[in-house]
Amino acid sequence: MGSFSAGHHVLGAALVLSTFIVHAYEYTAGALKIVHPFAVVSTPGATTGAAFIERIENSLAQRDRLVRVSSPIASKVLLHQHETTSSGVMKMREVAYISVEGGANTDVGKSSGYHLMLHELRKPLVAGDRIAATLYFELAGPVEVAFVVAPATSESAINPHQHKH
Numbered sequence: 001m002g003s004f005s006a007g008h009h010v011l012g013a014a015l016v017l018s019t020f021i022v023h024a025y026e027y028t029a030g031a032l033k034i035v036h037p038f039a040v041v042s043t044p045g046a047t048t049g050a051a052f053i054e055r056i057e058n059s060l061a062q063r064d065r066l067v068r069v070s071s072p073i074a075s076k077v078l079l080h081q082h083e084t085t086s087s088g089v090m091k092m093r094e095v096a097y098i099s100v101e102g103g104a105n106t107d108v109g110k111s112s113g114y115h116l117m118l119h120e121l122r123k124p125l126v127a128g129d130r131i132a133a134t135l136y137f138e139l140a141g142p143v144e145v146a147f148v149v150a151p152a153t154s155e156s157a158i159n160p161h162q163h164k165h
């Protein structure tokens with residue numbers, strides 16, 4: 001159940017992304033450019049939410065790493081990756097960091113399977129809200145951003161994670 005809905009929310013996010021491209025916004029921190037961080041509307045009563053970053057551009061030759069994320073809206077934010085096993089089952093796992101390779105773009109959600117899980121939400125994620133957060137990079141240090149909550153455009157887009165840790 002958990003893994004099934006996880007797959008759905010990632011797909012939903014990808015659909016939302018295409019409608020948001022016109023309103024792209026970005027944050028710069030040293031050699032890094034954080035382009036279009038966004039979250040997905042949470043369902044009523046949900047205590048977890050999901051957030052994504054369209055891409056992180058790294059203009060240095062050196063690799064950086066996103067090692068931690070914090071936000072006042074959630075008691076903790078975990079870095080997650082989902083992957084499909086050889087038997088075709090979608091699995092979620094927490095990762096210690098997300099690599100941002102030098103001279104390349106890294107996405108958090110679109111094709112990488114990475115996403116950010118907001119645990120124990122203090123309030124629901126409502127479309128249009130800006131969720132303050134701090135991204136901590138190994139080299140670039142802390143970066144203040146806002147995740148804009150994307151409106152749900154389909155049932156799959158509002159399907160949150162239900163998996164437990």
Ligand SMILES: [Cu+2]
Binds near residue numbers: 081117
């Ligand atoms: Cu997850």
